Amino acid sequence: MTIDLPDFLRARLAEEDDLARRCDGNDECGKWVASSDSVDFCQVSLSGFPPTIAQHVALHDPARILREVDAKRRILSRHTLSPAGGDPELPWDDQDDCQYDGEPWPCPDLLDLALPYTDHPDYREQWY
Template sequence: MSDDLTEFLRKRLDEDAELAGRCDGDGCGQWTAHGHTVDFCQVDLSGLHPTIAEHVALHDPARVLREVAAKRRILTRHVLSPAVGDPELPWDNRDDCNWDGEAWPCADLLDLALPYSDHPDFQEQWLPHQIRTR
């Protein structure tokens, strides 16, 4: 199997980080919700349902960038270990995950991809098995 999933995830994480970076114009700090209003440091947005305001504030750029960094570390750990040319050929002569030895792509990579399943480049084969069979 090719490394398409890894490339797909890297691109999505790059997009998430780039957008988060554009939303933090002056690096002011954490977004906060106050009732029907989200304080974006530079401007307030009011008229939102309090639950929506909390949700928006929870996804401030600093948090998104921390999530992207964590996901990139996971992606770095879970690299493809191809069976072809591997001196320690996987037991089942299959491509496996260098981190956990599971069949590649491993469940962790499939879970990282799942939030992007609505992206036009997402491939159905990347759905975790338990979701594909429902």
């Protein structure tokens, strides 16, 4: 089965959305906060992190991840396939392209959205 890039991205965003929600990203418990070697996860605080790692962990606050997923979904929804018409008489290149920006499909914005997932088993090098 061949998966296309938008479906691949929707699946990754659904996974991140689900995980963030299971980490209470929707509740009102507050924001994950780093302080020195600890991270306050609202319901529990853990310490022993190198301070930079604590800050990095706190950046993955579930509410922030949900906002990021929403933003990426809006980007993804704008960039849709405009399939080649298959008419050899057209005066322009007859190729699949992006309806939003006219770039060859998949467009650079979608490829950029896929970059964080190059190590995922469903990622396909031929998208580039």
